[in-house]
Amino acid sequence: MENSTPSDETNKPFKGIFNGNGNEIDGISINSTDKVQGLFGLVDNGEIINVTLGSNSSISGGLVTGGIIGYAYNRTIVNSCYNKGMVTSNDNHTGGIVGIAVDNCEIINNSNLGIVDGQHNTGGIVGTINNNIFVRNCSNIAKVTGKSTVGGIVGSTTNNVLVDKNFNNGNVEAYGGNVETNNSNVGGIIGLNNGTILNCYNTGTIKSAFNNVGGLVGLNRGKLKNSYNIGSVDSSSNVIGAIVGNNNEFFDTSTNISYVGEISNCYSLDNMANNLVGVNNSIIGIECSYKNSDELKRLANTLGSSFKEDTEKVNNGYPILNWQ
Numbered sequence: 260m261e262n263s264t265p266s267d268e269t270n271k272p273f274k275g276i277f278n279g280n281g282n283e284i285d286g287i288s289i290n291s292t293d294k295v296q297g298l299f300g301l302v303d304n305g306e307i308i309n310v311t312l313g314s315n316s317s318i319s320g321g322l323v324t325g326g327i328i329g330y331a332y333n334r335t336i337v338n339s340c341y342n343k344g345m346v347t348s349n350d351n352h353t354g355g356i357v358g359i360a361v362d363n364c365e366i367i368n369n370s371n372l373g374i375v376d377g378q379h380n381t382g383g384i385v386g387t388i389n390n391n392i393f394v395r396n397c398s399n400i401a402k403v404t405g406k407s408t409v410g411g412i413v414g415s416t417t418n419n420v421l422v423d424k425n426f427n428n429g430n431v432e433a434y435g436g437n438v439e440t441n442n443s444n445v446g447g448i449i450g451l452n453n454g455t456i457l458n459c460y461n462t463g464t465i466k467s468a469f470n471n472v473g474g475l476v477g478l479n480r481g482k483l484k485n486s487y488n489i490g491s492v493d494s495s496s497n498v499i500g501a502i503v504g505n506n507n508e509f510f511d512t513s514t515n516i517s518y519v520g521e522i523s524n525c526y527s528l529d530n531m532a533n534n535l536v537g538v539n540n541s542i543i544g545i546e547c548s549y550k551n552s553d554e555l556k557r558l559a560n561t562l563g564s565s566f567k568e569d570t571e572k573v574n575n576g577y578p579i580l581n582w583q
């Protein structure tokens with residue numbers, strides 16, 4: 260990708276369908292500081308399905324780096340892909356599966372099993388999602404680290420996106436933050452949420468020395484519903500929460516869009532943090548609460564039809580998603 264505008268005619272994106280038929284591609288090594296790096300760099304209205312990047316692979320790049328795709332654009336579909344390799348970046352927008360997804364893309368049925376380390380906007384599945392993006396039925400089970408705005412599933416979202424039926428059980432850590440605001444925005448599912456999160460859960464440890472640290476979301480300006488956290492939240496700051504670090508309102512003067520943080524039907528295992536929400540300037544539903552272990556294990560029906568009881572003990576008896 261030569262031009263920073265993905266639709267620019269000088270770029271040479273992949274626009275076809277690649278079906279890996281369940282095969283694993285291993286031993287790939289990309290070590291670059293250039294932008295838009297991945298097994299596929301820029302994909303425009305394409306489809307990448309049924310492929311695994313093996314554990315002996317390593318993807319290291321600059322701005323916009325992902326294990327499977329660096330930049331997914333314009334109705335691109337990423338379905339049933341797995342990353343087992345390490346994905347690192349010295350710049351922003353880094354993800355185990357996709358670095359950044361923009362404009363009507365679907366990221367579904369994917370899993371990240373490799374360490375992900377970036378700067379700002381880093382996620383186990385996607386670093387950043389923007390404008391009508393769906394992230395569904397995805398999981399991260401590896402460590403995810405970044406300087407700030409870090410999430411187990413997605414680093415950062417805009418208003419018109421949906422993150423639904425995903426889980427994270429990797430540890431998520433921000434090792435820095437915004438010096439002026441002292442914020443890191445780190446969460447088990449999303450670091451900074453301006454969209455809609457439904458039917459997700461986190462089991463990983465969430466950690467940062469800075470503000471806005473949450474079991475599910477670091478900084479929430481969107482909707483969060485039917486989700487739970489059983490991972491500990493660790494920070495030396497005061498703005499941390501077992502569910503959300505900072506639930507806030509925001510008016511974007513550049514787009515004239517108002518964001519309002521709304522939380523409903525969300526729960527946390529007790530003793531994960533001192534407060535459910537670190538700072539609340541917005542809406543929290545009355546059904547949000549702490550639960551002890553036995554209570555939370557019986558919560559599948561309360562969480563809704565996307566969950567089921569963990570009869571096979573794949574999640575230590577806590578509710579799991581129907582697709583697991």
